[in-house]
Structures are given as C-alpha cells and as structure tokens.
Amino acid sequence: MKSVAERLHEITERMAKAAKQSGRRAGNVSLIGVVKGQSRERILAAYEAGLRDFAHSYVAEALTTNELRREMPEARWHFIGSIQSNKTRHLLEGWYRIHSIARLKVARRLEGSTILVQVKLGGEATKSGVEPDGLLDLLRDIRRLGTVQVSGLMTLPPPADQLSPAVAFKQLADLADQCTARGLLPENPELSMGMSGDFEEAIKGGARWVRVGQLLFGPRSSN
Numbered sequence: 001m002k003s004v005a006e007r008l009h010e011i012t013e014r015m016a017k018a019a020k021q022s023g024r025r026a027g028n029v030s031l032i033g034v035v036k037g038q039s040r041e042r043i044l045a046a047y048e049a050g051l052r053d054f055a056h057s058y059v060a061e062a063l064t065t066n067e068l069r070r071e072m073p074e075a076r077w078h079f080i081g082s083i084q085s086n087k088t089r090h091l092l093e094g095w096y097r098i099h100s101i102a103r104l105k106v107a108r109r110l111e112g113s114t115i116l117v118q119v120k121l122g123g124e125a126t127k128s129g130v131e132p133d134g135l136l137d138l139l140r141d142i143r144r145l146g147t148v149q150v151s152g153l154m155t156l157p158p159p160a161d162q163l164s165p166a167v168a169f170k171q172l173a174d175l176a177d178q179c180t181a182r183g184l185l186p187e188n189p190e191l192s193m194g195m196s197g198d199f200e201e202a203i204k205g206g207a208r209w210v211r212v213g214q215l216l217f218g219p220r221s222s223n
Contacts, residue, residue: 004042005049007216011199015210018200029203032078034195034213036061037220040068046216047072055099055211057081059090069094080154080192080211082128085109099154099192099209102128104141111147116192119175121168122158129155132175139184152176152190152208157198165198169205176206 002010008031016026033046036057043054055078056062062079069075076096083091083100088109091098099116101107107115117138120129130138135153142150153176157168172193179185194202196215203210214220 001218004045004217007218008046008049008051011212011216014200015203018203022204024203024206029207030209031216032080032192032209032211033216034080034211035065035217036213038213038217039221042217043068044071047075051216052076053078053096053209055080059083059087063090078209097151097190097192097209100128101142102130102138104138104145107142107148108145114149114151115142116152116154116190117142117150118154118156119172121155121171122163124158127156127158132171135175136179136182136184139179143184150185152185152192153179154192154209156195157193160198165194165201166205169193169202169207173206 011031015029019026019029030053032053032055033051034055035043052074053076058081077094078097078099079091079095080099083106085105088106091110097116098113100118101115102118118129119135120127120131153172155172157165172191176185176189176191180187180189190208191206192209194207194210196212199210199212
C-alpha cells in the first residue's frame with residue numbers, strides 16, 4: 001500500500017501536468033486534503049510531507065481536532081461541508097476559508113470570515129448551494145452586510161451521467177466571470193471545485209482549490 005507521502009507526490013504531479021496542459025502555472029492551484037474520517041497519523045503524514053491546506057466537512061469532527069491542530073502550526077484550515085446556522089459560532093476563528101456558504105443567514109453569522117459561495121449545478125435536491133439564477137441576488141445581499149469577504153465560488157458537481165465535469169466546471173467559471181463583471185466578486189476569483197475523480201478537469205476549468213480525500217489519505221476509518 002502506498003504511503004500518504006507517495007500519494008501526495010503523485011497527486012501534485014498530476015495537478016502540475018493538468019495545469020501545464022491548460023496553460024496555467026502549477027502554483028496557481030492548491031490541493032486541499034479532506035480529512036473526513038481520517039486518522040491523526042495519516043493527516044500528520046500529509047503535513048510532514050509538505051501539504052499545508054486541510055479541510056473539514058463536519059463541525060462536530062472539527063471540534064475534536066484541537067490537539068492535532070497544535071501539531072500543525074503552519075496548516076491552513078478550510079471548511080467545506082454544509083453549515084447549520086446554529087453551528088456558525090464554531091467557525092468564527094481558526095479558519096482560512098469557508099467554502100460552503102449558500103444562505104444569507106449563515107453569512108451574516110460569520111463576521112470577519114473569508115468565504116466562498118456554494119453554487120448548486122444540476123438542480124440536485126440532495127445537495128446544498130444557491131441555484132445559479134439566485135447567485136447574483138445572494139452576492140448582493142452578502143455585500144450589503146459588509147462583514148465578510150467573498151473570495152469566490154464553490155461547487156459539488158452532479159453525477160457525470162447528468163452533467164459532465166468539464167461542463168459543470170465551465171458553468172461555474174462562467175458564473176464567476178459574470179459576477180466579477182458586476183463587481184460582486186474580486187478579480188481572478190477563487191474557484192473551489194474538483195475532487196478525487198475529477199480534479200484534473202477542474203484544474204483545466206480554472207480551479208484555484210481542489211479537494212481530495214481518500215485518493216490522498218486512503219479509505220476512511222470512520223463515516
């Protein structure tokens with residue numbers, strides 16, 4: 001079985017190749033290790049091998065990792081899961097990016113945070129996110145708050161048999177361009193898209209962040 005360090009090396013090589021093929025600099029794309037259900041040993045192995053961006057999907061799991069965080073002083077922590085408004089108090093400190101904002105109520109409770117707005121592509125009822133036709137209004141409402149910084153957009157694309165990853169990622173990039181043109185996103189907004197099975201397509205589509213879990217760490221030890 002390959003070590004976490006070997007897996008990290010292979011993934012970063014694939015990322016660099018995808019960036020080169022699309023005329024991008026490898027340094028403009030960053031890997032986030034998704035630690036959902038992973039052991040302390042595997043997470044630390046990725047950190048010791050050079051990874052610096054890590055993500056939690058659940059608030060409850062994040063609350064159990066304070067000791068681990070102290071062992072990783074240079075790590076940047078991201079939150080990528082769905083957010084209940086009554087859990088936002090746990091996301092106010094210690095987070096580099098919060099990727100999964102889909103409601104004004106949640107954004108209002110995250111004063112001082114840097115966030116990405118999650119967009120639902122494909123209309124799946126089981127996934128969180130604002131529908132594309134509601135994105136501009138949500139961004140306008142968040143801007144009026146004046147208390148959070150929106151750095152870009154995030155998506156979890158629908159299954160490939162419903163919408164190919166390449167098409168989904170292009171849709172998100174196009175939406176970001178439209179929002180930037182209206183002054184609702186910064187120049188060169190961050191796109192958080194792509195996971196273990198499609199991160200190369202995401203890079204070719206303009207991803208700033210790709211989120212990889214089991215391909216990097218191996219099978220989860222818990223659900």
